[in-house]
Amino acid sequence: MQFKYPGLTAEHDAYRDQIRRFVQTEIVPNVAKWDEEGLFPSDLHKKAAEVGILQLGYPEEYGGIPCADPYYQIILAEEISRSGAGGLPAGLMTHGIGLPPVLAGASEALKQEIAPAVLRGEKFIALGVTEPGGGSDVAALKTRAVRDGDYYVVNGSKTFITSGMRADWVTTAVRTGGDGMGGISLLVIPTDLPGFSRTPLKKMGWWMSDTATLYFDNVRVPVANRIGPENQGFLYAMANFNGERTGMAAGCLGYSKICYEYARDYAKQRKTFGKRLADHQVIRHKLARMMLEITGLETMVYTLATIGHREGKMPVAETALLKVKASETFEFCANEAMQILGGHGFMRDNPVERLYRETKVQAIGGGSAEIMLDLAARQYGI
Template sequence: MSWESTWSEERRALREAAAEFARREIIPSLADWEDAGELPRSLTHAAAKAGMLSVGYPEAVGGEGGDLLDVCALQEGLMSVGASGGLMASLYTHGIAVPHMIAHGSPHLIDTFVRPTLAGERIGSLGITEPGGGSDVAGLTTRAVRDGDHWVINGAKTFITSAVRGDYVVTACRTGEAGHGGISLIVVEQGTPGFTVSRALRKMGWHASDTAELAYDDVRVPAANLVGEENKGFYYIAEQFVVERIYLALQGYGHAMRCLELAAAYAHERETFGKPLVKNQVVRAQLVEMHRQVEVARTYTLEVARRHIAGEQVIAEACLAKQTSVDTAVAVSDMAVQLFGGAGYLHGTEVERHYRDARILPIGGGATEVLTDLAARLLGYA
């Protein structure tokens, strides 16, 4: 099936431009970046120059314009030729770092952080998760206290993507009472005294994405680095959850789509017992099942994205799209490894990388169990 045919002519061109960028600038070096555990800044610069970083962001803040479906077409193009989950998470960390500033930030924050990030000059990350806190955003304990023209921050964050090579972290801090009503977002720049990467984290997958624990020890940050209003941070974070979950759903079906393509090609090429694998009915049935899951995940995710663009309330549907797609990623990558046999289990083969990268998706961006409970409440089942 030609997946490209489902896009408009403009989005088809965008998808192919992204695929060609990946073939030229990413795939030849991806294995080295996976082994190194970090992407080079030269890739960020190249992606910005090619217009790959700023699609979907308003021109008024330095973006290329476009909407969520344009971003989906672009990122689908990157993954269609083998971009890894870690690369996508790291190269596009600004997808979770800048939206709060775009929606609520001052001109100072836009000019200091958003524009340079979309231009590939700075790398940002988002610091919410804490040791022992998991998905409980309302229960975070990192505290910021106002002291004249500064905030003084103490606490810790963990599982923070792009925290090692990044230039700043949009940090969720407790500035008020307990619960969701006392949280603020404050931008903390790398190099600020007391702000350190306490530990780089090695992971099962997403090897090309640097991940770290962060420590805040009496970190003094200018008051002007507060995003929007004090104690409104939880609501700002919640506003962006729909798009973040659609991005993760996109990554999920992207893994699965690529695994299906690789497995189908391998089944035609690989001969066992004197005939190609695909001559076995059980293999053909497996490929059809993989296709079915990819088709359902992709169609539903893009429909939820379309409804979000149209202004519909799709909080529950975004949770369901994420679960559908990430479950598909885990299942289809597993089936692909099985069809590849021993070759699929070797480190460095592409299906092995997709298999490892897919496993984080039911955990990150809100664990499946947490999002299922949220969807139950939103749909009136709780």
């Protein structure tokens, strides 16, 4: 938007500048190459840790950097997304979904073993919930963990797991009890255990983040690696939901802005029928409509963050709707930008081409649009 959200201060601006510098120097020049190669180098995690990116919002005792307010995390998500490739934040920040359940409910020894190494960028943790048989209906998951003394014996598989190929641990949802939510536990599974294997997946977008199917074949996992009490894993998995949805929304805000900026700059210099594209009212209106959607999303992100900060938790229904609004805004902006860029937008060397391919995953991952709308409707008593 053209004005600064009222809660943002000079400190927030300075933080935004710092992250933007990192993204512009360490990431943007390499993005196209990494995406074509299908992976960004692991040492980017260490570089990101050196400037405090990985640690933001985590407790100091595990090497984290506490946040004064939630705006910093929104700014971080928005600025990293300005790399212009969704696979980068997805892969770089996977610990944002893998680590919170560990910190919420694992033993102190496990927290100390995992969190500092992850936050230093030396080790990776992923989240394994989705299964080949289904993702939205989490309560129906089938990967089974059967108790055998001090171990669980795990059998089953997980799919579409971000950073699944290079994860050192996977925070894994398994069935330890009967049907439904009440039979699910979370286990932190080290990926070097016998019986664990994985295969990479090819995707429509997010090429530089590795995505994998994981297989558990009689994997013996210490009971000490369980997060929280048995059969209460869903409560700990929920520790992620609002943070992930808000982060994805802030990311979509960044992607939408890039689409707008590329289209605007092109429309100002490209001439057709004797005048600039931007001088054709149809094109001007497309750009104004993009700003309308972006401003709406930006206002919603920061307003909900303000409410979440004041109340101590994000409102469930509105955060679900925020995620829908964010993916729709991104989809709209990518589509309009692509149209304004004409044939150039369709070329592989144009960042909008990549972003256009990456819109759908935002409406599917982290809770699909249909599931988010239904969650909000139920919260509203509809």
